[in-house]
Amino acid sequence: MRLTCPICGERDRREFYYKGDAIELDRPNQDAGLAAWDDYLHNRDNSAGEIRDLWHHAAGCGAWLIVTRNTLTHAVSRCELVEKDTR
């Protein structure tokens, strides 16, 4: 598996650290309530299809990336910097 870091270009998977679902970027407000926080902390979709994940280019430039990947085909369709998130 190879990921195309927007800064460094195409690199081997071993340079990256996998964090998890990019839903972690959508942190609820402090007073959002227990249900929202429980959902944010613990509940993840196990989706068949497109998924957005957080990866860290740990052995490269140090950028946090949002990688859009298809869990059925393993195709990586997008790889963007977290700060350039255009969703």
Place this chain on the structure above:
Amino acid sequence: MITEVDAGPITLVAPLDGGRKATSEALKAAIGIGFPNPNRTQGTGPRAIWCGMEQALIVGAACPDLPQAVCVDHTDAWAIVRIEGDQVEDVLARLVPIDLRSAVFKRGHTARTFIGHMNGGVTRVGANAFEVMVMRSMAGTLVHDLESAANGVAARSV
């Protein structure tokens, strides 16, 4: 051939948000080199080596006062080794998971990547010469890994 590089003073420079241009200009005025683009170096005397997102190492010159950047003294923090020879690309190919061939990775190009199991930097400094840098605690491992790789390539080419 593997030789130690005495880099002199090294400073990590990380411009604050929006401060890259001012930092580059201040560097240029003081030591004649600007802030490098990603995966690139600037200069050959005093040098600026890109070393991560919005970060560069100023090598071989005292770092001027840079109000638009965070500066950290890295002097003696890095072990830098120059490796040189006809088969240097074959040797490094055994350790580094990126394409270092001259058509892709030219003089003045640098990369943050793995050297064996170590995080570090690789910079092309000549047609058959690279500088490889890791944090100083891994200096012994770096030399061992480079020597092992070089011996392996030499054994193959007999």
